[in-house]
Amino acid sequence: MQKDTLVFDLIRKELDRQRNGIELIASENFTSLQVMQAMGTVPTNKYAEGYPGKRYYGGCEVVDEIENIAIDRLKKIFNASWANVQPHSGASANAAVFLAVMKPGEKFLGLDLSMGGHLTHGSPANFSGKTYQALHYGVTKEGIVDYDQLEAKARAEKPKMIICGASAYSRDWDYKRIRAVADEVGAIVFADIAHPAGLIASGLLNDPFDHCHIVSSTTHKTLRGPRGGIITLRHDFENPWGIKDPKGNLRTMSQLLDLAVFPGSQGGPLEHVIAAKAVAFGEILSEDFKAYGKQVIANAQAMAAAFNKRGYQLISNGTDNHLMLIDLRNKNLTGKKAQETLDKAHITLNKNAVPFDDKSPFVTSGIRVGVPAITTRGLKEPHMETVVHLIDRVLMNADDEKEVAAVKGEVSAFMQQFPLYPELG
Ligand code: DSN
Secondary structure, three states, X not given: OOOOHHHHHHHHHHHHHHHHOEEOOOOOOOOOHHHHHHHOOHHHHOOOOEEOOEEOXXXXXXXXXXXXXXXXXXXXXXXXXXXXXOOOOHHHHHHHHHHHHOOOOOEEEEEOHHHOOOHHHOOOOOHHHHHOEEEEEOEOOXXXXXXXXXXXXXXXXXXXXXXEOOOOOOOOOOHXXXXXXXXXXXXXXXXXXXXXXXXXXXXXXXXXXXXXXXEEEEOOOOOOOOOOEEEEEOOOOEOOOOOEOOOOOEOEHHHHHHHHHHHHHOOOOOHHHHHHHHHHHHHHOOHHHHHHHHHHHHHHHXXXXXXXXXXXXXXXXXXOOOEEEEEOHHHOOOHHHHHXXXXXXXXXXXXXXXXXXOOOOOOOOEEEEEOHHHHHOOOOHHHHXXXXXXXXXHXXXXXXXXXXXXXXXXXXXXXXXXXXXXXXX
C-alpha cells in the first residue's frame, strides 16, 4: 500500500510546530515516546465490549491482561478500590457519572463555566445542562470558590449531586467543606480532577478521595498519558436509591458506574489507548513523576511572580497548581487579541473568560496559562522569566508585526535547548 504522504507530512508538520513553540495550554502535555508508541499498536484492531473476564467477543485474553494492568496501576496511584479505564475522554467519563447518579430533570450543582467551570458541569450547550437541572455556584470577587454560596444553594435546592472541579481555576479545593454540606442535604459529591490529577497523584494538593464519593479525570493533562478518561472510587458503596440487580441485590456504585460506561454510554473500548494509559500509569508510579509534579508547581509559582512583577493581574493573585488565569483589562488587551498575537510568535495558550467578565466567550478579557507541557520539556524556574519576558514583548507590541516576528525567531531558538522526541529524527 502506498504511504499516505498527505497525512503523514501533516503529522510531521505538527511535530515541528510542537518542537518550535512554547506550549502553555494548561490542559496539554507531551506524553513519553513509549506512551505514544503504545497507542499506535494492534489492540486498535480488537473489539472488546464488556470488561476483563466478561466480554461479548472471543479473543480478548490479551487485552484483558492489558486492561487489568491499567486498572491495577490506576488503583495504586490513587489508593482506590475500583477504577474504570474505558471512558474515551473526560466528557465521556462525566457523561457516565451523570448516567449512574442522575435521572433526567434532577438537580445538580457545579461551578459556573464562566467562573472557571467545565462544559460538562452544566453548561446549557452541553448534555449536562440540557438533560438535567443545572444549578451553579461561582467564585468570590477575589477569585476563590464561593463556598458560602455553594452551601446556601445546596441547602436551598437540595441537589442530588454536587460537582467540584474546574478547567480554569488556580487554587486548591476544600473538598471537606463540600462533603459536609453534601451530607447535610443528602447529595453525592463528584470531583472532576481532570486538570490537577497529576499533582494530586503526587500528593502535592488536597486529596479529593478522602471526601468525594466519585472522582473522574482525563488522562492527558497533568497525568501525562494518552487522550482519554477514567472514573475511580476509593470506597465503593451501595447506591442510596434502591437500584437492584436482577437477583434482587442492591447495586454498588462501582456496578452502576461500570454499567453507565458500558453499555450505558459507550460501545467497544479503545484497547490501544488503554494500553497507553497502562504505560502512563506505570510512569506515574515512578519517583521521576513526583519530581515532575514538584517542578510543575515550582514553575507555576515562578511564572506567576514574573507576571506579577510586570503588572499583570492574576485572578486570586496567584496559583496553587499548574495554571494561572490573567485578566488583561489593565493592559488594554482582550483574550482573543492576546491569543491570536501570541500564536504568531509560536507561543500557544488560550483566551479565557475571567470571573465577572464583561466580554463574550469568543473575545474574553483573559488568558489561561499553564506550565505542565513546558515542564515536561525540561524548563525550570529561571526559564519562566524568559517565557514571561517573551509573552510580554508580544503583548506590549501586539500591532508591531516586525517585533512579533522577531520574538517568533527567539522562541524557536530558545526551545532548541529542550529537545522533543529526538528519537523521531
Ligand atoms: N478543554 C479542556 C481544557 O482545556 O481545560 C477541559 O476539558
